[in-house]
Amino acid sequence: MRAEPPAWAPGPAQAAALLEEAADLLVLHRDFAAAVERCEAGCDSLGPGPGPGHESFAEVKCSLCVVGIQALAEMNRWREVLSWVLQYYHVPEHLPPKVLELCILLYSKVREPQVMLEVGGSWLGSQANRSLPEFGSLLELYLARVLLPLGRFGAAEELVRGCPALDSERRLQLLGTIGDSRGRWRQEEETRPEAEERQDPAAETLLGVLSQKLLTMLTLLRRTLRSMSNHFCLLPYKKMLLATFLLYLVVVRLDPASPTSLPFIYKLVQLFRQAWAAVLSPVHRPPIGD
Template sequence: MKSDTSTSAAPLKGLGPGPLRSSEPARALPAVSPAVHLLEEAADLLVVHLDFPAALETCERAWQNLTEEPSNGTTVEVKCSLCVVGIQALAEMDRWREVLSWVLRYYRLPAELPPRVLELCILLYSKMQEPAAVLDVADAWLQDPDNQGLPEYGSLAELHLLRVLLPLGRLSEAEELAVGSPVFSEAQRAAVLQAVLAARQRQHMQETLNSQEPQKLSQEGPFSRKLLSLLMLLRRLWGSAVSHLLSQPFRKGLLVALILCLLVLRFDPASPSSLPFLYQLAQLFRRIQKATLARLYPLALQD
């Protein structure tokens, strides 16, 4: 009986400091939300099974369950985690362009986005070289007074400056954000301003090159036109020469000359050994004649 008593009391350890009396009600563990189960299922589908459509569909079902639950700290964290899983699933399916619209379906306003979700959106669109898609959302989030007191505000402001404003060439906005925002430390502000200065120098150099290009083309214009006209003239001369060489009368004259040459060499009383070069040339002409006649009169040669 002692063993039975100790075994039945074991699960009750940790529920309270003292022994459980029969007059006290049993304290039940907090019920786990169905959205939490769906979040775990979506994460398992994403990471383990690599079933990205099913993971996205599970996230959407979890969102529907969260609308029926009261808002608290757990609900906020589950919403953020569901967005992270959904963003990764859309990116894996090469549907990354839908990420921002999909997230804003549930948060409605850009200022309501969790910092982690906004960070993922900036990194994703920056990596895909379309930072303009997230520009307005990031600006609205950074300008919201409630977000400026968050601990993640400084890192997101720096990320927005380096990954969105500078690639888009919005150097004045980037410099204004770096100087006017109190969240940057002196080291961060100096590094950001150095990056803005380097981007401005590159932009100025590119504008200088673009302005010099039409002038260079205008200076080289007459020479280029002369060279082009000369090339066209050479092309016409070459075409006329080739057409003349391939014309029917010229080919007939060449054939007659070859036949006469062969007749002269064939009835030449001189010995072939005394004229080795002419003998080899005659042999070559005979091969050419045989190949030509074989193409023109194949049946007669076979007979």
């Protein structure tokens, strides 16, 4: 009795069918995990990367990877994308232009361009890839989304000058863009310390104002308690309750989670201790119980 063939038998026809199924799962059914599963099965059926006998199936494999990348991104698993793709192409130089483009755009969008720094450099440095019609556009994308945001201006200029796919006019334009980006980068570096210096005196001024207000409020509280003690028999714990409640209101309104509020809270504790010692004079200090 013959054994039944597996549902996902290896072969280009099965890979094409899995590609169509994965696209439906991605777009129509929004079942991203199942779409990734179909893409993996399709890539496995096509064999381990480029080589004799696989050239005619390169487009199907590329499309499977594109669908898989989109499905992983939809599941917020973008950190797995590069390693997931490289398990089917093994080295960055073998990545199809469309897959490389999609990876650069993805990691740029999530503000992690450094992930593609080495991969993109290896792909662009391959002599075999320089003859591809997409080489020039990918070089410009790599410059704009990876090198310039990371401040790699020297590497960007070297890459542009050594690219034979660029004519002299386009090369000058890109070198001008790199120069403009370097200028903006330096300007931001110079203005950043000045902004921090301007922010520190402002924070100290605000801290001083708030500290003075708190001290004034506690002084008024002390006077009020003394005035009331002449007419009512207040218990000492009422003083503590009112002062603690005042401290709670001030601290909560300042948002202790903010880093700028930490030094103020420290000073606030010191002020509270001093005010508390003044409010609870030895005459009204509560007795110590067991």
